[in-house]
Amino acid sequence: MTRAERFIRACYLGAMVIFLLLPIAVVVAVSFSNTRFLIFPPHGFSLKWFSDVLSSSEFLWPLWNSIRLALLATTVATILVLPCVVALVRLRPRFTRTLEAVILAPLSLPTIILAIGLLFFSAQIALGGSFAALVAGHTVIVIPYMFRTCYAVYIDANAEMEEAARTLGAGPVYTFWRISLPLIRPGIIAGGIFAFLMSFNEVPVALFLTNTKTTTLPVYMLSYLVYNYDPGVAAISTVQIVVVIVGLFVLDRLFGVRRIVEAR
């Protein structure tokens, strides 16, 4: 590696540390302070804020809502995406390009517009303010992530494997279940991680479609910050980070996430 290359790499890593990791470190550090306000550098050390946020349902309920919502949206998206992917890859219908564009459209649409639309629409179909409307909104948002990874994996999969299963006596449904699905699985896992994280962090749609009962963690934190400026927010943020890291760790143990993501 030349000196110039080393320098560029150092700059790149430096920028990553300063803009990505450092802010997180600040939040985590502040969450352990014993002051009543968000101050950096933090003063003292206590677990007071953790016991505060984890003992009242004030934060726990939105956290649970967020997890529930992300899991549901990811699941529904998977169920919707899989038939699309199989149809587009294996049947190559005439409007494949157009269909792909439609499925990926939520990526290029500001979610705030989607949120406003959903707000009126869900009221019209008597789902206003319901958790179901929220799940629907988030499903739309995460579908492109699920679609892209599954599509990428499946388009590389050998169609002869499915044909082999058919010649060996397996019907179309069994072939999908036993052969196609395992072939797409890396895409589902990678897409699922992206989808879960997108939903878990999502604010605009949740802001419009939640009420006090269905509020999600990011929305609750936002409104909490308007009136409070204490390290409780930092503590729940730290909890959130831990939830994500533990989740990824478990998935890695189960499926080898690193391998899956690198393979793409």
Add this chain to the structure above:
Amino acid sequence: MEHDGQMRSSEVEIAGLEKRFGAYRAVKSLSLSIEAGEFLALLGPSGCGKTTTMRCVAGLANPDAGDIRIDGQSIVDVPVHHRRIGMVFQSYALFPHMSVEENVGFGLHMSGVRGQEAKRRIDEVLALVQMEGFKDRIPAGLSGGQQQRVALARALVTRPRVLLLDEPLSALDAKLRENMQVELRALQQRLGVTTIFVTHDQTEALSMADRVAVMANGSLEQVGSPSSVYQAPQTGFVATFIGKMGSLSVYIADYQDGTTFVEPKGTTRRFALFGFEAKSWVGKDVELFIRPEDVTITDDSTGLEETGKCVMEGVVAGRSFSGSAATYILETVSGKVMATVGGAERVGMFSEGDRQVAVWPADRCLLCDGEKLVTFKDTRMERMEG
């Protein structure tokens, strides 16, 4: 693999098979019968429709017209998974997330064979392909040849009515491929299973099959034993596609009493081809084909022409050595003639740039107008009687 070690073999009949992809006719009204227990090779260049034909038999493609019958029963409306066929794919298509045992057992499971009986049959078929010790292995950990054997075992274990092989050896290296050709042929003979083998490799088709069906542009060109398609081609395509062939541009100068007189372009020579019925071609330019093994190279051609031989001089333009023999390419003014020279002492006796003379018997020539072929027919008897 039944008790007598033979499979119950079925006959296959393809009648007027037609398959289009949009406006493109991949298979054109193809009819072909395969006898019970026969090993038939579907041979042709890529894009000739041989794979499409096989996929129609498998049920992986739907014919636009025509019928396919197994043991007299039409199967065109039977879905793939009820056809009871076995297929080996070019990519082997082993299931990557299953062990060798699970791969082979897949078809048994689908046909309701479970437990001890399934185990016994898996062991039996793995022994047949010499893969006994690999039951718990994952396909990714196997070599190409081993994957090939597992794919074969997987296709055979269900005792299919017909075994379909789609270029199964093309991914193997030369040495392994030769071994597998011999093994596959022996296995097929032992089991007696009706087999259709798709390949673009003529050596493979000729060495393995009972009969070879040569295809071009979606149609059958010729069906026959390996020796007949080689020695008695019926179309220009078969003549040039199977084996090596020298070719000269010639002019059909005259025809008299069962003898066609041809003149190689750019020369003053005239070959008298007795027994060649090419009266309608007089005045036309056609191709003259000759097999390398019929041609000898000499430097003294005096008097040979009078003995009913064809003689052409040319320059040695290249050679390929195959151990027991060498094939020389002789560049003449009318085209290229190849000559195979056997015997170790004769190999290497000519070198590039040498002026030599090629000589071959007139009755070994083939005349072709691009489509039709005129070959030697012994007409002396008919003439005397007539």
